[in-house]
Amino acid sequence: MSSHREAPEISKDPVADNTDVYAFVSPDRPDTVTLIANFIPLQLPYGGPNFNEFGDDVRYAIHVSNSGDARADVTYQFRFTTVVRNKNTFLYNTGPIEKISSKNWNRPQFCTVTRVDRRGRSTVLGRNLAVPPVNVGIRSTPRYDATFTAAATHRLPGGRMFFAGQRAESFHVDLGSIFDLGALRPFQAAHLIPSANAVGVNGTQGLNVHTIAIQVPKADLTRTGTVPTDVMDPAAVIGVYASASRQKSRVLNPDTGTPAGFGPYVQVSRLANPLFNEVIVPMAAKDRWNATDPRDDKEFARYVTRPELAGLLPVLYPGVFPKLAAYAKPRADLAAILLTGIPAGVVPGFQNFTGPVQADLLRLNLAIPPTPAPKVLGLIAGDPAGFPNGRRLLDDVVTIELRAVAGATIPLVDPTFTPDAAAAAVTDGTGNTNAGFTDHFPYVGAPAGGFQSLPGTPAA
Amino acid sequence: MEQPNRRTFLIIAGAGAGAAAVGVAAAKTGIAGPDTPSADSTAAVPAGAGPLVAYVEDAGSGRVSVMTGDAETVVHDPDLVARLTRAATGRTA
Numbered sequence: 255m256s257s258h259r260e261a262p263e264i265s266k267d268p269v270a271d272n273t274d275v276y277a278f279v280s281p282d283r284p285d286t287v288t289l290i291a292n293f294i295p296l297q298l299p300y301g302g303p304n305f306n307e308f309g310d311d312v313r314y315a316i317h318v319s320n321s322g323d324a325r326a327d328v329t330y331q332f333r334f335t336t337v338v339r340n341k342n343t344f345l346y347n348t349g350p351i352e353k354i355s356s357k358n359w360n361r362p363q364f365c366t367v368t369r370v371d372r373r374g375r376s377t378v379l380g381r382n383l384a385v386p387p388v389n390v391g392i393r394s395t396p397r398y399d400a401t402f403t404a405a406a407t408h409r410l411p412g413g414r415m416f417f418a419g420q421r422a423e424s425f426h427v428d429l430g431s432i433f434d435l436g437a438l439r440p441f442q443a444a445h446l447i448p449s450a451n452a453v454g455v456n457g458t459q460g461l462n463v464h465t466i467a468i469q470v471p472k473a474d475l476t477r478t479g480t481v482p483t484d485v486m487d488p489a490a491v492i493g494v495y496a497s498a499s500r501q502k503s504r505v506l507n508p509d510t511g512t513p514a515g516f517g518p519y520v521q522v523s524r525l526a527n528p529l530f531n532e533v534i535v536p537m538a539a540k541d542r543w544n545a546t547d548p549r550d551d552k553e554f555a556r557y558v559t560r561p562e563l564a565g566l567l568p569v570l571y572p573g574v575f576p577k578l579a580a581y582a583k584p585r586a587d588l589a590a591i592l593l594t595g596i597p598a599g600v601v602p603g604f605q606n607f608t609g610p611v612q613a614d615l616l617r618l619n620l621a622i623p624p625t626p627a628p629k630v631l632g633l634i635a636g637d638p639a640g641f642p643n644g645r646r647l648l649d650d651v652v653t654i655e656l657r658a659v660a661g662a663t664i665p666l667v668d669p670t671f672t673p674d675a676a677a678a679a680v681t682d683g684t685g686n687t688n689a690g691f692t693d694h695f696p697y698v699g700a701p702a703g704g705f706q707s708l709p710g711t712p713a714a
Numbered sequence: 715m716e717q718p719n720r721r722t723f724l725i726i727a728g729a730g731a732g733a734a735a736v737g738v739a740a741a742k743t744g745i746a747g748p749d750t751p752s753a754d755s756t757a758a759v760p761a762g763a764g765p766l767v768a769y770v771e772d773a774g775s776g777r778v779s780v781m782t783g784d785a786e787t788v789v790h791d792p793d794l795v796a797r798l799t800r801a802a803t804g805r806t807a
Contacts, residue, residue: 517781
């Protein structure tokens with residue numbers, strides 16, 4: 255979760271595994287949008303000596319659709335190059351990495367950022383942009399955040415900003431509980447296999463990811479090339495998704511022990527709305543979903559309108575969701591939230607509708623300003639700047655989606671339905687327990703350090 | 715590249731400022747060709763041809779996918795497919 259190891263094939267390829275996507279109007283620069291895609295899930299901070307890094311053989315991308323057909327109108331591509339400075343040591347660093355250009359760092363990475371428009375025209379925005387080392391520990395990467403975050407934040411032409419590197423996991427979820435037959439610790443006394451209620455446990459606590467973040471002027475993303483100010487203007491809404499692609503053919507060279515890629519790039523991971531492929535798409539279709547484009551999501555729409563999880567909740571929590579169990583209509587509320595955006599007239603003064611094309615996109619209405627006091631439950635809590643209007647780092651998407659699937663959002667499209675009381679209360683009970691978010695780009699907290707972090711607590 | 719020594723390990727972190735420009739060289743990967751190419755086959759190879767992968771998913775279709783660099787060309791050439799499939803089974807005739 256939200257898309258960590260979510261499909262059989264990508265779970266074997268963590269370097270290309272897109273874990274979360276965020277899109278929000280930048281709170282400190284509201285004339286811009288920040289797009290974030292995280293990769294490489296569940297990183298142990300002390301995972302050396304070959305620490306996690308971006309793949310030189312992966313083409314990472316963040317796509318924006320603004321024409322209503324779910325095709326990418328603007329794509330930012332990110333390609334990495336790794337250098338080995340000293341071929342005679344096994345060490346990641348041969349002394350303290352006292353600055354991002356330190357020669358003590360044996361394996362620096364650099365990124366090239368390219369903007370591609372709908373017609374395929376490419377513009378390189380920056381080459382050889384320094385990526386920071388991972389947070390090894392107090393000796394190797396001292397004063398990590400102060401030393402590396404600003405140094406790895408690059409200004410690009412056109413008022414854009416870019417950062418790529420290891421950061422703290424922002425997404426929180428009770429992984430251990432949820433994948434144990436859908437248990438939610440705060441409510442597990444009501445589970446089919448009950449145990450005493452307990453507080454939620456953040457399964458991503460102490461773990462890192464690799465973040466790609468780019469901040470761009472709103473006008474760079476809209477179909478009109480202007481800054482939207484009218485919330486109800488269809489042109490104010492963009493759809494966002496991220497992807498990772500690998501070359502179609504891979505040949506291992508037995509002389510070097512390394513692979514070489516051949517052929518065009520084929521998408522192996524994609525992500526927009528959290529948990530879409532994870533809990534909506536059935537296992538046998540997940541790999542295919544990762545390989546297809548959002549514009550072709552119509553074939554997956556039936557999993558949205560008849561979600562398996564909505565059928566499981568009444569079974570796993572007997573007697574708790576009787577109204578949900580009795581609801582037989584297709585879930586038009588989920589189809590709107592996940593596949594088309596919410597049309598005008600559903601939530602007063604709000605819309606993020608991109609048209610009738612069904613596509614998993616993170617839809618952001620650019621005319622909605624950042625909320626000074628954001629609510630973690632976003633739109634369902636009356637905060638229109640939060641998920642499912644785009645997604646902020648602080649949004650509690652697990653609780654939001656749990657409640658939506660449990661029926662809390664059905665009345666938006668079907669006023670005859672009264673949700674079960676539990677639909678407004680259900681949660682996994684977690685919050686962010688990693689480094690806090692910052693108030694400026696790249697917003698994602700500094701990664702946990704290898705030396706500073708302690709292993710988890712095994713129990714059987 | 716600094717070689718490991720006591721001085722570099724004990725250097726006071728954060729000392730010194732200013733970024734050094736770092737050049738990045740693109741890695742070039744080659745794949746071995748036939749051990750003993752014949753004079754005829756060598757002469758037939760266009761100059762500058764790089765390593766490639768040929769992929770036949772369905773021999774009966776007569777189509778072969780040729781991948782080089784980040785490009786893919788699908789060729790309909792039943793004779794080539796036949797020769798490839800014969801080569802794959804160790805039969806050259």
